[in-house]
Amino acid sequence: MVGSVHAAVDLRHVPADPVLVRVEQGLNVRLHRDTLVRKRRSLGARTERGTWVRIERRAFERIGQQGWNGTEAAAVLLGVVMPRWYQGVTWREADEPVMWRADELELVTSQPVGTGARVREDPGLPEAWWAGLNGSLDALSSQHTYRIATPDTERITQELVTGKLGEVFPAVTDTRVGKWVPAHGDLTWANVMGPGFCLIDWEDWGMAPRGLDAVTLWGNALAVPGLAARVYHERQRDLESRDGKLMALYFLSKIVGPHAREDDPLLVPARREAARLAADLQT
Incomplete structure (x- = not known):
C-alpha cells in the first residue's frame, strides 16, 4: 500500500550489485566498483567518464508531497558552489513502497x-x-x-x-x-x-x-x-x-x-x- 510504513534498510550491509547494474543501464554509464562508497541511505561511485553517481533508496513515507528530486532541483540555484548535475533516473522497487534514485554529477576531487x-x-x-x-x-x-x-x-x-x-x-x-x-x-x-x-x-x-x-x-x-x-x-x-x-x-x-x-x-x-x-x- 502507498501509505504503508516500510522497514529501513542499511545500504552498508546489503548486496549492492543489482542496484549498480540497474543504474548503469538507466544512465548509460559504467561504474567503477572499486570506488564504491556505502552509507546508511545512499551509495556513490565514480564512472568511466569522470563523473560521480549518487544512489539513494527512500520509502514512500519519507518522500512526501514535494517528491525527492532535490539534487536535480538545486541545479537552478545561482551563486552556490556545488557539483554540476547532469542527469538522473528513478524507479520503484518491485512490490515495495520504496523508490530508488540515481543522479550523475560533476566529480568533486576534494574530500x-x-x-x-x-x-x-x-x-x-x-x-x-x-x-x-x-x-x-x-x-x-x-x-x-x-x-x-x-x-x-x-x-x-x-x-x-x-x-x-x-x-x-x-x-x-x-x-x-x-x-x-x-x-x-x-x-x-x-x-x-x-x-x-x-x-x-x-x-x-x-x-x-x-x-x-x-x-x-x-x-x-x-x-x-x-x-x-x-x-x-x-x-x-x-x-x-x-x-x-x-x-x-x-x-x-x-x-x-x-x-x-x-x-x-x-x-x-x-x-x-x-x-x-x-x-x-x-x-
Whole structure:
C-alpha cells in the first residue's frame, strides 16, 4: 500500500550489485566498483567518464508531497558552489513502497571535511574555504523555492519546531519563526568538501527557518571549541538572530533532550549553550 510504513534498510550491509547494474543501464554509464562508497541511505561511485553517481533508496513515507528530486532541483540555484548535475533516473522497487534514485554529477576531487556529521578535531580550513561557505549560504538564502527542507528526511514546519522546543524547553513559550529562507537542510561536516569548498548532497534542501544551516554546522563542531567559534564568527548574523537562536535550541534539543547520552562529546557544550539560549529567549 502507498501509505504503508516500510522497514529501513542499511545500504552498508546489503548486496549492492543489482542496484549498480540497474543504474548503469538507466544512465548509460559504467561504474567503477572499486570506488564504491556505502552509507546508511545512499551509495556513490565514480564512472568511466569522470563523473560521480549518487544512489539513494527512500520509502514512500519519507518522500512526501514535494517528491525527492532535490539534487536535480538545486541545479537552478545561482551563486552556490556545488557539483554540476547532469542527469538522473528513478524507479520503484518491485512490490515495495520504496523508490530508488540515481543522479550523475560533476566529480568533486576534494574530500568531505568530516567522516561523519560531526568533527573531532580542527581540519585547518583555509580562508578561501570560509569565503566559499559564506558566499554560498548568502546566495542560497537570497533565492526562493516552493520546496520545504527535510532535515533527517522530515519536513521542517512551524508545528515541528514548536513541538520539539515545547518538549525539551517548555519555558521558551514564543517559538514563532519570523523568517523562512532556502536552506541546504543537511549542512553537516560530511556534506562540505575541503580544502576546496563545495557543498554536496542536496536531496533535502528547501525553505527553512533562518539559521538552520549555520546552526547545523556550528552544533556539529561543538566538540572542537575553536572550530565552533569560527563558524559562529562567520555566520554571526544568522546565529544571533532570534530565528537563529530558535534553530540552535531546536538542534540542541536532539542532544540534551530525553535521549541524551552521557558519553556524547557534544553533551557538555550543548547543555551549556542550551542554557544560555533558553535564558536569552525567555527575556
